[in-house]
Amino acid sequence: MSGAATVSSLSAPALAARLAGPGLYLQTGPFINRITSTVAPIAAGIGSMYADYRLAENTDFADFHLGFDNAGGVRRWWRPQVHFNHDGAAPFAPLPVDQGYAMFEWMLNWCVSSRAHDYLMIHAAVLEKDGCALIMPAPSGSGKSTLCAALAHRGWRLLSDELALIRLRDGQIVPLPRPISLKNDSIAIMRAYLGAPVISPPVGYTAKGVVAHLKPPADSVARAAQTARPAWIIFPQYAAGEAAVLTPMARARAFMRVADNAFNFSLLGADGFDALGDAIDRSDVYTFRYGSLDEAVETFSRLTARQS
Known part of the structure; x- marks a missing residue:
């Protein structure tokens, strides 16, 4: 670029x-x-x-x-x-x-x-470190975007806040870094956590409540052509006041949950099944409950240290 x-x-x-x-x-x-x-x-x-x-x-x-x-x-x-x-x-x-x-x-x-049906598309936040991709599928209200925003400004490269694009021909994750969607309380949380972030003017009375967008790090945008391999699939859930807990998850259960979060899994047929199965096989799979962004970032840092 x-x-x-x-x-x-x-x-x-x-x-x-x-x-x-x-x-x-x-x-x-x-x-x-x-x-x-x-x-x-x-x-x-x-x-x-x-x-x-x-x-x-x-x-x-x-x-x-x-x-x-x-x-x-x-x-x-x-x-x-x-x-x-x-x-x-x-x-x-x-x-x-x-x-x-x-x-x-x-x-x-x-x-x-x-x-974009050249990819298996999963509703998930995706970040990268050392060539390894962290996929976080989760529904609205889980704290996915807030956690994604924190990690993207604490040493992880943002690949996407919304869409994990798994390339069918080789299983690589193709980056789609764009502004991170913040809703309701997350807007004030990220202003406090990041100091002086660039955030679009909040808009109220939408179907999703109050909405704003956080500008992505320039390095993530500059490296948008650099793919990553799946390494972790983690299902986050914010729980106020709780300590950060990472719990291993059965791969078969993870497969079904990720398939439920995919936009075109059924449409792709066998190609979608194979792409998702390969991503699950190549990844460590966990559920994750957290109540503190600092604890969450530290937990994920220990996770990457074990990977290396």
Whole structure:
């Protein structure tokens, strides 16, 4: 990525003009996204959260074509909304315009999870250390994103907060580092834990409560082409006031739980079964309960020391 133009090379007016005109070709992991938008919060969010990301210049190709526009007519002034379209179709209802940037992040996730079937896609946070990947599948409310954000700023490389992409041909995990989604109490927790992080303005009254996004470390973005091998699959659960406890888990049970968290396991058939089985076989598998981020980070440090 050395020498490539990044979003930060565009001034705010130039970024807005490109979004409103020919579109911004933005590289996120292995994907190229053509983004058009007339929505101010989306331009501001991209300028802040994606400053370190590569612009895919001199190309007419994009994996995903995403458009975001303000509603016309009276909606421009009364309860303004943002509309999303993908390749000219509108698969979702509009949202309030102040949720525009959050909608942008959700739609990027949707594009990958519904289209990228060269990978087994698991709803999980993924981080890397020394070439080894930590996969953390977990539902909303488990503390997955908070723990992922802490680890990404304490020596681990962020591969993704939302999607583990296991490449079918070789079982490697392909990075998709993007801003980390924080919800409700996690926003204040990460502000206190990280000191002065770059976080998008919190937006309330979404389907997920109050939502904000944490800018990913620049090193994780710069190393987005470096894959990793599965080494740990850990199911986290935040439990206020409890000590950090890592408990080994049966592989057969882990297989079923990860399959339940995969977007396209059934669609891929035998290829999905083999990819997941291989990842389980190559990994140490645990459940993990924690009540302190410091204790969690220390526990994972001991885990990597044993691996080496």
